[in-house]
Amino acid sequence: MRRRDAIRSLSILPVAGVAAGTVLPLGTLFATPAAPPAPKRNLFKELGIRTFINAAGTYTFMSGCLMHDEVVDAIRSTAHEFAMIDEVQDKVGEKIAAMCHAEAATVTAGCWSALVLGTAGILTGMDQKKVAQLPNLDGLKSEVLVQKTHNSGYVHAVTNTGVKIIEVETAADVEKAINQNTAMMWFLNYAGPEGKIPDTEWVALGKKHNIPTMIDMAADATPVENMWKFNDMGFDLVCVSGGKGIRGPQSAGILMGKKNLIAAARLNSPPRGGNIGRGMKVNKEEILGMYVALEKFINLDHAKQWKIWEERIAMIENAAKKVNGVTTIVTVPAVANRTPTLNISWDIAKVKVTKEDFMDRLRKGNPSVEVMGGKDNSINITSWNLQPGQEKMVASRVKEELGKAAV
Numbered sequence: 001m002r003r004r005d006a007i008r009s010l011s012i013l014p015v016a017g018v019a020a021g022t023v024l025p026l027g028t029l030f031a032t033p034a035a036p037p038a039p040k041r042n043l044f045k046e047l048g049i050r051t052f053i054n055a056a057g058t059y060t061f062m063s064g065c066l067m068h069d070e071v072v073d074a075i076r077s078t079a080h081e082f083a084m085i086d087e088v089q090d091k092v093g094e095k096i097a098a099m100c101h102a103e104a105a106t107v108t109a110g111c112w113s114a115l116v117l118g119t120a121g122i123l124t125g126m127d128q129k130k131v132a133q134l135p136n137l138d139g140l141k142s143e144v145l146v147q148k149t150h151n152s153g154y155v156h157a158v159t160n161t162g163v164k165i166i167e168v169e170t171a172a173d174v175e176k177a178i179n180q181n182t183a184m185m186w187f188l189n190y191a192g193p194e195g196k197i198p199d200t201e202w203v204a205l206g207k208k209h210n211i212p213t214m215i216d217m218a219a220d221a222t223p224v225e226n227m228w229k230f231n232d233m234g235f236d237l238v239c240v241s242g243g244k245g246i247r248g249p250q251s252a253g254i255l256m257g258k259k260n261l262i263a264a265a266r267l268n269s270p271p272r273g274g275n276i277g278r279g280m281k282v283n284k285e286e287i288l289g290m291y292v293a294l295e296k297f298i299n300l301d302h303a304k305q306w307k308i309w310e311e312r313i314a315m316i317e318n319a320a321k322k323v324n325g326v327t328t329i330v331t332v333p334a335v336a337n338r339t340p341t342l343n344i345s346w347d348i349a350k351v352k353v354t355k356e357d358f359m360d361r362l363r364k365g366n367p368s369v370e371v372m373g374g375k376d377n378s379i380n381i382t383s384w385n386l387q388p389g390q391e392k393m394v395a396s397r398v399k400e401e402l403g404k405a406a407v
């Protein structure tokens with residue numbers, strides 16, 4: 001509206017306003033009318049980045065998970081004002097701790113950071129000098145006990161602090177290995193069934209010798225009871241990813257447990273510097289987003305959610321097995337990534353395509369679909385990252401490509 005038009009409408013508007021029973025603030029009459037909203041940028045298109053239907057799972061390299069709208073709203077609505085990071089962490093930590101039966105909690109830059117910072121806190125306590133000296137462990141405890149079957153790549157998070165891993169297999173090994181240098185006992189939840197010492201016994205051994213225990217349950221948010229199970233069990237520190245099953249920010253995670261240990265971990269964390277954690281920054285939006293994601297996750301109707309996951313998987317399974325030579329099976333992993341998981345395998349004499357080529361065809365199709373490779377000629381599909389309706393597209397693309405390769 002040009003100014004002349006604005007003035008002309010001034011003589012009309014108040015009357016109309018009164019007639020409509022409303023009074024317009026004078027300012028609005030002179031305000032430049034808002035320009036029509038600019039079309040939303042599509043950065044994926046602009047930069048030529050491929051997007052895809054994620055029928056694979058919550059994999060970091062595939063950007064993990066999609067945040068619920070409430071989480072995105074939390075991020076947007078907190079982006080326009082400043083707040084002190086420690087105050088945000090204090091308030092959010094209290095809420096998370098209460099939801100998960102922990103004494104205290106803090107939001108970290110993913111589960112990996114939770115592992116680093118939690119270990120650092122155990123090593124340093126509240127001693128600033130020790131915080132400053134990590135990863136140099138002169139005069140500090142330096143050994144972490146890990147069951148042989150738990151000694152995976154994820155221990156690198158723990159050894160970032162400078163500690164050495166001591167492998168054990170049996171309770172007797174633990175008793176033998178413990179000495180004045182033992183700082184912590186680390187448990188990898190998904191490896192639980194493979195080890196000789198179960199979680200409860202691990203905790204009991206730690207308590208007996210007054211050694212803090214930590215559990216990595218990064219991808220094990222389901223079933224939801226896991227969110228408090230390990231705090232109730234007595235682990236001193238519990239570490240979980242925010243951007244996997246919980247559907248929080250991909251770059252966030254939670255460290256929770258004993259109050260003194262969380263306080264010590266925070267001394268090793270941003271916003272403080274001069275410590276090993278300074279690079280593991282989480283912004284206020286992510287911290288608040290993590291809180292909202294956890295709240296939403298805990299309050300979900302998990303039975304209903306599970307049924308939806310199963311129905312989607314059934315639709316894809318039924319389509320795939322119509323192709324001659326294809327076999328399907330649905331399983332639920334024992335610990336990590338507990339969600340219905342479909343394995344589709346084929347007899348290479350009847351369906352002439354390698355797993356790699358098949359995955360490539362799905363990837364290059366329209367829409368692009370990502371699945372995971374399985375053993376031999378097979379792929380694995382989960383449905384928890386599918387948006388409503390995408391199961392139909394996955395079913396049809398999988399059937400189409402299998403059918404094309406069938407002889």
Ligand SMILES: *Cc1c(COP(=O)(O)O)cnc(C)c1O
Binds near residue numbers: 218252
């Ligand atoms: C994913 C994962 C991590 C790392 O978690 P981030 O949230 O990606 O930092 C650590 N441990 C295990 C077992 C995991 O699966």
